[in-house]
Amino acid sequence: MAHLLFRLRHVTDEEALEVRRLLDERGFDVYETQAGFFRLGVDAIWLRDSSQREAAEAALAEYQQARRQREREAFEQARARGEAPTLWRRFLAHPLQVVLTIVAVLLVALLTLLPFLGLNAL
Structure with missing residues (x-):
């Protein structure tokens, strides 16, 4: 087999x-x-x-x-x-890609935490 x-x-x-x-x-x-x-x-x-x-x-x-x-x-x-390779060198080589990746991570984190942040209003 x-x-x-x-x-x-x-x-x-x-x-x-x-x-x-x-x-x-x-x-x-x-x-x-x-x-x-x-x-x-x-x-x-x-x-x-x-x-x-x-x-x-x-x-x-x-x-x-x-x-x-x-x-x-x-x-x-x-x-x-x-x-x-470091984050700074990657940023210098591909600034748009690094910025878009950071924005995407922050957006996902915000969307994930948004329901829990709304619980304070109750």
Whole structure:
């Protein structure tokens, strides 16, 4: 029976390619599914042979640990150079998007709290 090995939703193309390459290099029998037009399915990589499950999960865990370490080091280097992403840098790069996002958050908060603010009048 097939086993869900790796979900592809919210994964960058680079990471998905690296995972595909890793699984292919290690010789795991996998296939992919797409969520489809209405997003009712699952974007994922599935393992066909359940007997390979432990080895495949161990390989993915090793890969994810190495990727986490690599990304952490890249972030620390960017922070040391003063290039790490911050809210201020995002605002300078996309001021309209940041302002509209803040307005939307405030509007949702106001609409959520409005019924409770009206209880004081009773």
